[in-house]
Amino acid sequence: MADTVDHDVVIIGFGPVGSTLAALLALRGVAVHVIDRDTDIHPLPRAVHFDQEIMRVLQEVGIAEELSMATIVNPGMDFLTADRRVLLSMRPDGATPSGWPASMFFHQPDLERRLRDRAVELGATTTLGVAVTELIDRGDHVAVSLADGTSVTASYVVGCDGARSTVRKQLGIEMHDLQFEEPWLVVDLVLRPGVEPPAPLALQVCDPARPTTLVPMPAPRFRFEFMLIDGDDPEAIQQPDTVRSMLAGWMEPDDAAVERAAVYTFHGLIAAEWRRGRVLLAGDAAHQTPPFLGQGMCAGIRDAANLAWKLHRVVRDVSPDALLDTYQAERVPHVEDLVGAAVGFGRLICTTDPAVAAQRDADMLAARAAGGGHVGSIAAAALTSGPLVTVGCGQQSQQPTVDGTRLDDLVGGRFAVVARSSALLTGEGADWWRARGAALLDAVTTPELASVLDAAHADVVVVRPDRYVLHAGDAVAVPDTAARDLLPA
Ligand SMILES: Cc1cc2nc3c(=O)[nH]c(=O)nc-3n(C[C@H](O)[C@H](O)[C@H](O)COP(=O)(O)OP(=O)(O)OC[C@H]3O[C@@H](n4cnc5c(N)ncnc54)[C@H](O)[C@@H]3O)c2cc1C
Structure with a gap:
């Protein structure tokens, strides 16, 4: 080990995953420093949904009770035909291992701000407004160079720097592509006082002419997502008049103000390596999922929970560095399951061929008429067995x-x-x-x-x-x- 390193752990990226990991490490007394190229949080939500396991992690860092006041419990999601017949009903489980509601909607900027503040309250230090440009793993520590010409050293570095991760690119790590790439227009609305949400629960309208998603958010917000189809111009579709015309079938034009309309391309991607030497990847830097199950950030927060206690033991020399090898081994099957399920639902929803859609509808309506077409929570799979999971175990424990x-x-x-x-x-x-x-x-x-x-x-x-x-x-x-x-x- 170099004579002195500045920090036990440097986290690059102070988004929801980096701030969760920083809070979990600081809670354990680890000297953790976070660097982000932006001075403030991303002001608009991307994620709107998280599950009970995420609330359990927020409980650990001491902010679950206050955040629960700002969430709404998800009543479920229906998949509909173009003429609004129900193809499939998804209803969250009543009982959960953690005791928190199975599924909740939240406002991402509120969560991110509280997580950042909490990480700092617990002792994390930060450098904000400066990008990381280069990493060098010197074998016994990592040197991190910043755009302002300064540098810091750490025993370990975790890249939580999002989908376009500089850390991942610096390491030359490839992404496995699950062959799903669809552009969608995401429209966040602020409903005028007294206006009821356009739907009481989330809807996936499997209309081959325009697949559409409706998502309730804590009042007064509501989200629509519209898939772009052949011929759509991504720039033109974001313009206010076009957005309003797309909302027309669902609500009166003056019922809401448009807070944001932006085109995102939904992917299914998983990094080939999550650890190289003293550098690890977590969150969107390691995996990206289409948001149909609302699990991208959730998967990243699970990464943070998996990594925090292991990094703590390793930087304290309680456990060997090999403990960190269990991180990728344990997390990849989990993420493959979730991304695979989201891609599967995505293919179902994103069908634009009318004949294929008609067959899908006929099959699903028949299954529903026969008593099927109902699913519970899409639970995270149990960890697969390994050195720290006995065969047949790996499930989330109950929390009475x-x-x-x-x-x-x-x-x-x-x-x-x-x-x-x-x-x-x-x-x-x-x-x-x-x-x-x-x-x-x-x-x-x-x-x-x-x-x-x-x-x-x-x-x-x-x-x-x-x-x-x-x-x-x-x-x-x-x-x-x-x-x-x-x-x-
Ligand atoms: C439309 C949409 C809907 C979604 N819905 C859901 C949902 O309902 N539920 C859910 O769980 N997930 C959802 N997601 C996914 C979720 O938003 C992401 O998975 C999550 O925000 C990723 O968090 P992160 O911390 O890994 O990365 P980010 O939030 O992208 O944060 C990365 C941070 O790294 C910083 N950074 C980047 N490069 C550098 C650098 N070189 N140096 C320093 N700092 C750097 C950035 O400034 C940023 O602060 C959705 C995504 C989209 C697009």
Whole structure:
């Protein structure tokens, strides 16, 4: 290691993913510095939806309660034919592992501002208004050059610098292309006082003449998205008169002010490498998804949660650098599932061939008439097994409330071992986890914990700091060699 490095971790990009990671690291006492080329947040929303797991991460950084006041619970989404018959209903699950609502709508600038402030409150330092231009991994640290001629050093660097990531380009990392690329016009409206939202729930109007999405947002906002079709001029379609004419079938022209109308190209892309030496990628720098399931930012925040506790252990020399290799291995299958599902829905929605659309509608209406056509939350898949996930585990753990306090708040950033009885928390395995600072809890002393065990069909559950189940079984055992190597005391 160089004699001195300026920071344990430098994060490039202070968007929602970089600010979440900064807050999670600062919370753990890691010396984290964030650099962003812009001085302020992106003023207009891109993301409008997040799920219960994201609220659980926001809970960890201490801002979930206040943000929940500014969200609305998502009642669901219907996929409609051009003449507005329901093809498919998606309704969020009632019960969730975290106890937070399955699915929520929010205002991205409010979230980003609070996350940035929170990261700084917790101790993150920042350089804003200056772009990063170059990175050099010197083997024992990384040197980061900025556009103003200054530079900083860090033990590790995380590129959270968005879809056009400078970090990814500096490393020469390619993106795997899932062959989905569609331009859409995104229109954000501010409804006039007293005007009801054009739809009470999200709609995907699968009209081959103009696929259209409607998304409720916290009042007074509402979003429309219109797919561009052959012959559309991306510049002309953003002009106020054109936008108003497109809204005409849905609302009166004077019912709302247009806050923003912009064309975005929706992609399905996943980086081939998420780590090269001491540099890692997270968020849109590592993956991009069409927004049909509202999961792009959610996936990036899951990256941050996966990475934070591992980086903490590695920069404190508690765990070997190899712990960071589990990041890509664990996150890629998750992201492939989500992006694959979003691309699948995208192909369904973006059909512009009338004959293909007619067949799709006939098939889906028949399935619905036969009792199908209903789906629940598109849940994030469990982590696949690996050194830190026993075969059959990797699901998100349950979070009961104990005496008015959510379980994660009791456990903090530690591992937790939850057992059916205190007798199961004796012996070599329990001592092994105790030596790693784990919270050892039993369901006799704290009956609310039974739900953690029941959901895993086990008498003992080991929960990781990112709230995924590492192991579930009938006894607390010392983990196998691979986990022992990554988690020395
Ligand atoms: C229309 C639309 C709808 C969407 N809807 C949803 C949704 O409902 N739910 C959801 O979860 N996701 C949604 N998304 C995706 C979501 O917006 C993104 O996944 C998310 O904003 C990515 O966050 P990020 O922090 O990775 O990157 P960004 O938000 O892009 O932040 C990157 C940051 O890096 C900075 N930066 C870039 N280059 C440099 C450099 N060289 N030096 C220093 N700083 C740099 C930028 O200034 C920026 O602040 C949607 C996207 C779009 C376009």
